[in-house]
Amino acid sequence: MTRQIVIPFGPQHPVLPEPLHLDLVMEDERVVEALPSIGYVHRGLEKLVEKRDYKDFVFIAERICGICSFIHGMTYCQAVEGVMDLPVPPRALYLRTVWSELSRLHSHLLWLGLLADSMGFESLFMQSWRLREHILDDLESTTGNRVIQGACKVGGVRHDVSNEKLGSIVAGLDELRPKLDDLVNVFVRDDSVKHRLGGLGVLTEQQAWELGAVGPVLRASGVSNDIRQIGYAAYDELEFTPVVETGGDCYARTMVRAKELFTSIDLIRQAVEKIPEGPVEMKVTGNPWGEFYARSEQPRGEVVHYVKANGTKNLVRFRVRTPTFTNLPPLLAAMKGLQLADVPVVVLSIDPCIGCAER
């Protein structure tokens, strides 16, 4: 019988920007079981809702994560607006959609760079992050900040963006597109990328669905599930098809994220073409009473914000289920049978955000 040993992985590891610890039960070089430990950066942000005004709490909600900050803020606002049944101005919904897709672009480019870095493909890492700067410039010029934009508020958004500026964003993305084509072409065709990612960390369609995988992890296993299809913000008025791959491995997850770059550009173009004139915020009076679940598609997958209110300015409960949290069980399944040297790449393939997961 082969002797089993436990190898600790993390919480500090070169591929992990945030602390996640895994106990890897090994037989020789093969992983037979993996157990995660989190809790290193639990901030208890959900509890703060009992002490902050529900309108101000959006600033805390978007600090759950530095990368998906806009979508966290937006989803929180959607939850409160759902409780209060607020008719958010259409122009605000379109602006939220544009900023959400810019967030997805910069997050996916960040992840593609990190993936390249984890493989030792430094030039690809630098190209990915160089192109990401273009997106961050767009976010900064329209919101004032590269990350944690502070653009969303209950009842709308904090500032309008002129149609001329929106047009220039689309023109800029048109210029960026051939560069993204070149970048994605490397991820799709380069032999070293294929060999490093192909066949690693496979999740079948059934495993991914039943274990609760979301986002690119779920779609890479052949499930056409994208929460944008439920039609929040302005997505019910835009056309798109979820990017789906069937390999279920790290390469398929990479392909989903790479191809979603172009879906996001198309969605921004459609939103800019259709955005109506009008106000971008409404006056919100009174306090919420009731409960509501708001769901959005973050770059890493579905996020759920639940709020419960009792008619006072402080909410009774704010609960966030982030994509990384629900992608942990599928990750454990994907790691069984791996060689030790492949563990970092497979962990990275779910795009883990531990700050998000622990809140």
Add this chain to the structure above:
Amino acid sequence: MRREAQPIEAIEVPDLLARVGERKAAGDRLIAISCAVVEGVNEITYSFEDRDHAFTNLRITVPPGATIPSTTPVYWGAFVYENEIHDLYGLTVTGINVDYGGHFYMTKVPFPFAAPTPAAAPAKEEKE
């Protein structure tokens, strides 16, 4: 903008595993298990989605410190939610497939989100 319907069905604790099993048999995905303290009791909500994004919920209501059965025999990945509920709310979940024994979150205060109990209130006053 569409706001999705989100029905919540209240069920009894003894029915929990059977009702969750029905959702699994129907092919639903477990989205989340959420806990909230409302007027001194814990509301635990199990949220599901089918392949067409239909969003539904089952809810049980239990007193502080109660014991509830684990749903991990049905949904293997539910252990993350159930360990979280134990560590933050102080509820006991029996039969979890991966039980961290209170070490999933390493919080300074035990059960920081738990409903206040008559026994806990005087202790807080003494500290102050």
